[in-house]
Amino acid sequence: MTEKVEHLAKLAKIYFEEKEIENFKKDFLKILEFVRKLEELNLKEVKPLSHPLDLENVEREDEEKEFGKEKLKEKLKESFCEKKGDFLKVKKIL
Amino acid sequence: MIENLTIEEFVEKLKNKEFSAKEFFENLFEKIEKEDKEIGAFLSLNEERAKKEAEKIDELIAKKEKLPPLGGVPCAIKDNILVEGLKCTAGSKILENYVAPFDATVIKKLKEAGAIIVGKTNLDEFAMGSSTEYSAFKITKNPHDLERVPGGSSGGSAAAVAKNFCLFSLGSDTGGSIRQPATFCKIVGLKPTYGAVSRFGLIAFASSLDQIGPMTKNVRDCEIVFEIIKGKDPLDSTSVEIEKKFEEKKEIKVGIPKEYLIEGIEIEVRKAFEKAIKKYQEKGIKFEEISLPHTEYALACYYIIACAEASSNLARYDGLRYGNYCEGVDIFDTYSKTRSLFGKEVKRRIILGTFVLSAGYYEAFYLKAQKVRRKIKEDFEKAFEKVDLIFTPVSPTLPFKIGEKIEDPLKMYLSDVFTVSVNLAGLPAISIPVENLPVGLQIIGPPFSESKIFQVAKIYYERN
Numbered sequence: 278m279t280e281k282v283e284h285l286a287k288l289a290k291i292y293f294e295e296k297e298i299e300n301f302k303k304d305f306l307k308i309l310e311f312v313r314k315l316e317e318l319n320l321k322e323v324k325p326l327s328h329p330l331d332l333e334n335v336e337r338e339d340e341e342k343e344f345g346k347e348k349l350k351e352k353l354k355e356s357f358c359e360k361k362g363d364f365l366k367v368k369k370i371l
Numbered sequence: 372m373i374e375n376l377t378i379e380e381f382v383e384k385l386k387n388k389e390f391s392a393k394e395f396f397e398n399l400f401e402k403i404e405k406e407d408k409e410i411g412a413f414l415s416l417n418e419e420r421a422k423k424e425a426e427k428i429d430e431l432i433a434k435k436e437k438l439p440p441l442g443g444v445p446c447a448i449k450d451n452i453l454v455e456g457l458k459c460t461a462g463s464k465i466l467e468n469y470v471a472p473f474d475a476t477v478i479k480k481l482k483e484a485g486a487i488i489v490g491k492t493n494l495d496e497f498a499m500g501s502s503t504e505y506s507a508f509k510i511t512k513n514p515h516d517l518e519r520v521p522g523g524s525s526g527g528s529a530a531a532v533a534k535n536f537c538l539f540s541l542g543s544d545t546g547g548s549i550r551q552p553a554t555f556c557k558i559v560g561l562k563p564t565y566g567a568v569s570r571f572g573l574i575a576f577a578s579s580l581d582q583i584g585p586m587t588k589n590v591r592d593c594e595i596v597f598e599i600i601k602g603k604d605p606l607d608s609t610s611v612e613i614e615k616k617f618e619e620k621k622e623i624k625v626g627i628p629k630e631y632l633i634e635g636i637e638i639e640v641r642k643a644f645e646k647a648i649k650k651y652q653e654k655g656i657k658f659e660e661i662s663l664p665h666t667e668y669a670l671a672c673y674y675i676i677a678c679a680e681a682s683s684n685l686a687r688y689d690g691l692r693y694g695n696y697c698e699g700v701d702i703f704d705t706y707s708k709t710r711s712l713f714g715k716e717v718k719r720r721i722i723l724g725t726f727v728l729s730a731g732y733y734e735a736f737y738l739k740a741q742k743v744r745r746k747i748k749e750d751f752e753k754a755f756e757k758v759d760l761i762f763t764p765v766s767p768t769l770p771f772k773i774g775e776k777i778e779d780p781l782k783m784y785l786s787d788v789f790t791v792s793v794n795l796a797g798l799p800a801i802s803i804p805v806e807n808l809p810v811g812l813q814i815i816g817p818p819f820s821e822s823k824i825f826q827v828a829k830i831y832y833e834r835n
Binding site: 282285286287288289290291292293301304305307308309311312313314315316317318320323324325326327328329330332335344349352353355356357358359365367368369370 | 469470472473565566579608609611667668670671672674675682689690691692693694696701702703705706707708710711713718719721722723725726727729735736738739740741742743744745746748780781784795796797798
C-alpha cells in the first residue's frame with residue numbers, strides 16, 4: 278500500500294516526507310474502506326449522472342474577447358512568478 | 372445597535388439620518404478590532420475602502436438621491452470568493468499572497484446594490500472541512516461557546532454574522548458548508564439550487580456541487596440577498612435564470628424521510644427537531660413519512676465525486692500562476708514541492724480523487740458513484756411527487772469541541788451526513804435555527820423552489 282500511495286502522490290504531483298506517507302496510508306485505507314460501501318449496490322442498468330442539470334456542452338468561437346480593462350492583464354501577470362514583458366516564463370518541459 | 376437590525380431597518384435608518392454610514396463603519400471596525408481577536412472570523416479586513424464607500428453613501432443621502440437596495444449594508448465574504456484588489460487565500464498557504472484581479476459575479480452584484488465589504492472570512496482550506504480547523508492560518512471559535520467550533524467550511528462567515536460584525540455574509544456550500552456552520556452559529560443559511568447563483572469568481576472545489584449562498588440573521592434578509600445575487604451569468608455556463616413561479620398554496624405537505632432519524636443523532640438534536648415539527652403542525656402544515664432509500668450511500672458517493680472533481684480542479688496550483696512557489700530542479704520537482712504546501716486534508720482529498728479516477732479503479736469507484744448519484748436524485752424526484760418540501764435536521768450533533776475530530780477524517784466527514792444529498796441532487800435547502808439552540812432545521816425543496824422555502828421558513832417564527 279505504501280507503494281500505491283507513493284504512486285498516487287507522483288500522479289498528483291505532491292511531494293511527501295517519508296514519515297508523512299505512513300500516517301497518510303492509515304487514513305487513506307480507512308476512507309477507502311468507507312467508500313467501498315457502494316459495492317453493496319447492483320447498478321448495472323443505471324445511467325451515470327455527472328451533473329445535476331441537464332446541460333449540453335457549451336461551445337464558442339475561439340476568439341479574443343474584451344474582459345475588464347487593460348489593467349486586468351497587468352494584474353494577471355502580477356501573480357505569475359516569472360515574466361518578461363508580455364511573456365510568462367515557465368520551466369522547460371522537455 | 373447593529374445587533375437588532377434587519378437589512379431593511381438598517382437602510383431605512385440610514386435614509387432617515389438616524390446615523391451616518393461613516394460613523395457606523397467607524398464604530399463597526401472598532402468593534403471588530405476589539406472582539407475578533409477572540410473569535411478569529413476574519414482573515415483580512417477592507418477597512419480603508421469600506422470607509423470611503425460609506426462616505427459615498429452619506430453623500431447620496433445628503434443629495435437626497437435614491438439609495439440602492441443594500442445601500443451601505445455591511446457584509447463579509449468567504450475568502451474563496453474573489454474581490455478585486457483584496458487577497459483571496461482560500462485558507463491555503465498556496466494562495467497566501469494571491470490578490471484577486473477581478474470581482475466574482477456575486478461581488479459585482481452586491482457592489483451594484485450598494486453593499487459594503489467589511490472583510491474576508493476564514494474557512495477550511497479550499498472549503499474542505501466541517502469545522503474551519505483546516506484553515507492554514509487560524510482557527511475560528513464559535514461565538515456562542517468559545518471552546519467549540521463554528522462549523523465549516525464557511526465558519527468565519529457564520530461567526531461574523533453571529534457576532535454582528537456584519538448584517539450578512541456569503542458562504543459557499545459543496546456538501547453542507549453553508550448550512551452546517553449556520554446551524555452551529557444559530558443563524559440562517561441558504562444553499563441555492565445548483566445554477567441559481569453564478570459561480571464565476573468562486574475558487575472551485577467540486578464544480579458540479581459548489582454553490583454560493585447567503586448567511587443572515589433572519590429569513591427575510593436571506594431572501595433579500597438571494598434575490599440580488601441570483602441569475603444567469605454569461606461568465607458561468609452552468610448558471611440559469613429562475614423562471615418557475617410557485618403558487619402560494621393553502622395546504623403545504625411536508626415529508627420527513629425515515630432514513631434521516633438514524634442512530635447516532637444526538638438526543639438534543641432529535642428533540643429540537645421534533646419540537647419544530649410540532650410547532651409547524653400547530654400552524655396547519657401537514658406531515659407524512661417518506662423514504663429516500665439511497666440515503667445511507669450518499670456520504671460515500673459524495674466523497675468519491677467531490678474528491679475526484681477536487682483533484683482535477685486543484686491541478687491548476689502548479690506554482691507558476693498564483694504566487695507562492697517552491698523552486699525545484701526541474702518542472703515536475705517544482706510542481707510537487709509547491710504542491711506540498713497544501714494542508715493534510717486537501718492532500719488526502721487530492722490523493723483519493725486521483726485514485727478513484729485512475730485506470731483500473733475508475734469503474735469501481737467514480738462511475739459507480741455517478742450511478743448512485745442518479746439514484747439519489749431520483750429518490751428526491753419521487754418524494755416531490757407526493758410532498759411539497761422535505762424537513763430534516765442539518766447536523767446529527769451539536770457543535771463539537773475544538774480539536775475533537777481533527778485527527779479523525781471519517782468522524783469529521785460524518786458531520787455532513789444530512790447535507791450532502793442535497794448537493795448531489797442540485798437542490799435548494801435552507802438551514803434555520805430552532806428552539807434557540809445550535810440546532811438547524813433543514814428545509815429542502817424541488818429545483819428553483821427558493822421562494823416556497825422562504826415562505827415556509829418564515830412560518831416558524833410567526834407568532835400565533
